[in-house]
Amino acid sequence: MRLSLGCEVGYDVLETATLIFNIEAMRGGRQQVLNEQLVISPNVTADEKTAHESGNRYLRLTAPPGYLHVRYTAEIELDPLHRAPAFIGEVPVATLPLETLPFLNPSRYCPSDQLARFAVREFGNIAPGFGRVVEICNWINAEVDYQFGTSDSATTAAGTFSTRAGVCRDFAHLGITFCRALGIPARFVSCYAWQLEPQDFHAVFEAYLGDRWYLFDPTRMATLDGMVRIACGRDAADTAFATIFGAVNPQNVYVWANALDQNTSAEWTTDAVSTQD
Template sequence: MRFSVGCEIGYELLSPSTLIFNIEAMTGGRQTIQSEKLTIDPQLSADDSVAIDSGNRYLRLTAPAGPVQLRYEAIVALEAVHAEPEAIEEVPVAQLPLETLPFLNPSRYCPSDQLARFASRQFGDIAPGFSRVTEICNWINAEVDYLSGSSDTTTTAADTFSTRAGVCRDFAHLGITFCRALGIPARFVSCYAWQLEPQDFHAVFEAWLGDRWYLFDATRMAALDGMVRIGCGRDAADTAFATIYGQVNSGPIRVWSEALDGDTSEPWTTDAVSITRT
């Protein structure tokens, strides 16, 4: 199925500044970019590169004081992979691919060592596999209120666990933290999300099960089969849509994701089906 995704971002630079963006859709695997366009106003030179370790696409822009406007738009095709949850197993640490091992460790926003005892007590007796990660998402969805403005850029998964409130990035951080505490590699994913209301950059997470990454969204606010990946990393610190070095005032941000074909008469499942990217 194909999706039209994109964003418009504006800033008023108060001094010469360098801005690093991670807003372009990832390439490869089961996500194919059919067309894309990036517009920068005023016209400025920019560096565009792909991180070797993650596949994230970074755009670095250096601009003088004044207004800057970016518009990114793309047509992206997604190939969904559906599997029986009961057949998807966890992988012992001794057999995990080496590239997944960093996603077992605590990180800035995912202090899995601090919540290990709770994770073991709450989820340790559940049969290992896809269903256990689903139960983690069920617990987060039931126990944590989705509340705009309840967190900020300093909020960790431990904070969210304590306050029992957060937004999508906090739900993802808590899911990652519980998974890592149980020995399941997990990573943060930013994306354009079809059916998300209101539209914004969305945060979910992936867990390594069987022989690939599987996508999970504890918020249950968007369709898993309609998520176009932008970036992935240990947590939100690796996938910020904008990192700014300088003094700026932020303007309005507009994000969109629209289905272009296929049967969209019924919402796609948000919990039993997953998309993977190898």
């Protein structure tokens, strides 16, 4: 699948401020960046760096007082890997790759230790494997209302579990929390998502099963085949599209993702989907 995507973000900078953006599509794996363009107005100097371990691409700039506008556009080729879920099992902690171990621990927004008793009681008797993570997503989708204004930047998975309402990042945090409580490495993923309505930066999660990371979206709001990964981390604290140091008022945020292929299917897949090699 080939996608045209991008975003525009605007800020009213009240005094000189430093902003760190994470809006550029990841490179590598089964996600190829064919071309991209970044336009910053005013034309200030920006530092760009790709984190070695995560692949997250960071853009840091210092903006003078006034209006700041950042526009990113890209054309992406996706070649997601599909596998039959029945043959994908969980990996014992004793044999997990060492790089996955940090994603077993509680983190700022994913207090898996606080929800461990519920996770074990609700999902502990389900056969280990891909299907158990699907059941976690099914529970979240059925029990948590997708509702704007019910959470904020301080809401953790424990808060979402209590209120039973939230948005995509809250759904992802809850899925990650339950997985970690069961000994399944899980990490937060921010992405551009084809056919998401309304269009915005989307949040899903990946669980490490078998020999790779697989995508899961408890919201069921976008097809897994049309998700372009921007960043991954322990939770949303590691993947914010903008981190601001200084006096700044956010203005407009506009996000889009459009298919360029003529006969692209939008059907939800029940396959295991990965964008990793």
